[in-house]
Amino acid sequence: MPEFDQDKIAKNYYTDVPVENHGFFLKGAHSLDWGMKNRLSRIFRPDTGKTVMFAIDHGYFQGPTTGLERVDLNIVPLMKYADAIMLTRGILRTTVPPSLTKAVVMRSSGGPSILKELSDEELAVDIEDAIRMNVACITLQVFIGGEYETRSIKNMTRLVDMGLKYGIPTMAVTAVGKNMVRDAKYFRLACRICAELGAQLVKTYYVPEDFDTVVASCPVPIVMAGGKKIPELDALTMSYNAIQEGAAGVDMGRNIFQSETPEAMMKTINKVVHENYKPEEAMEYLQSVKAEEVAG
Ligand code: R5P
Numbered sequence: 001m002p003e004f005d006q007d008k009i010a011k012n013y014y015t016d017v018p019v020e021n022h023g024f025f026l027k028g029a030h031s032l033d034w035g036m037k038n039r040l041s042r043i044f045r046p047d048t049g050k051t052v053m054f055a056i057d058h059g060y061f062q063g064p065t066t067g068l069e070r071v072d073l074n075i076v077p078l079m080k081y082a083d084a085i086m087l088t089r090g091i092l093r094t095t096v097p098p099s100l101t102k103a104v105v106m107r108s109s110g111g112p113s114i115l116k117e118l119s120d121e122e123l124a125v126d127i128e129d130a131i132r133m134n135v136a137c138i139t140l141q142v143f144i145g146g147e148y149e150t151r152s153i154k155n156m157t158r159l160v161d162m163g164l165k166y167g168i169p170t171m172a173v174t175a176v177g178k179n180m181v182r183d184a185k186y187f188r189l190a191c192r193i194c195a196e197l198g199a200q201l202v203k204t205y206y207v208p209e210d211f212d213t214v215v216a217s218c219p220v221p222i223v224m225a226g227g228k229k230i231p232e233l234d235a236l237t238m239s240y241n242a243i244q245e246g247a248a249g250v251d252m253g254r255n256i257f258q259s260e261t262p263e264a265m266m267k268t269i270n271k272v273v274h275e276n277y278k279p280e281e282a283m284e285y286l287q288s289v290k291a292e293e294v295a296g
Pocket of ligand 1: 055056057058059086173225226227228251252253254255
């Protein structure tokens with residue numbers, strides 16, 4: 001039993017200071033439960049409101065992608081520079097040390113390989129297993145306009161329902177079919193549908209025209225997808241523009257792990273996302289880090 005507390009003078013209830021009603025730093029997240037907000041705060045840095053997410057889940061449909069042949073050797077050492085890692089449970093369990101404290105964004109859909117119709121996906125991870133792996137987020141592709149559009153939406157709403165049950169946010173990834181037009185009109189449609197149907201965050205591609213309208217019309221945070229490898233300055237410029245136009249971070253894979261200097265690229269992306277480095281400034285920083293790496 002605790003002792004009876006007789007020291008009335010030491011207590012201070014600050015009766016004249018009202019309790020602050022804390023909002024939450026992320027768009028659209030104020031009504032979520034504590035566990036979900038806590039997980040979102042592991043993905044997005046509360047001090048900047050942004051994330052550098054490292055996408056290495058490509059193997060789930062295209063096998064050993066260039067740069068991902070040996071995740072243990074080339075990828076694990078880079079993880080310390082990311083806020084969150086997007087990957088499959090297979091790679092997590094076989095290759096990632098459990099001492100990693102970064103937010104895990106778990107690829108939870110799968111099915112077809114690159115040899116088949118990619119929109120023909122099913123859910124591929126149970127919520128119990130996501131909990132077992134202590135993930136911060138569950139994620140899947142949504143194929144708006146794709147052959148199996150309705151199924152992918154159904155997959156998403158099921159994942160959202162399971163995630164809500166246990167406080168795990170769902171990130172919807174807007175997957176664009178080969179012959180579809182990648183413009184702001186399409187991404188406004190796709191991102192809004194994902195958010196309306198419950199995704200707590202959306203990963204989508206940058207478009208040079210009117211990306212800010214994609215962000216503005218989506219009531220949850222947008223994370224910019226990287227896409228295929230492009231020259232470093234272009235990747236940094238795209239990231240800079242996306243952040244300045246309202247993205248809450250980037251989720252990049254090939255532009256980091258297919259770079260000649262992935263560690264330097266990772267450090268530089270952090271500067272663009274969290275410190276608003278402009279493209280030229282970021283390039284200078286990249287060159288200096290590269291020089292240090294070569295010298296060291
Ligand atoms: C894309 O949505 C898939 O999940 C990819 O496997 C991956 O996340 C893409 O990353 P990046 O396009 O930056 O290489």
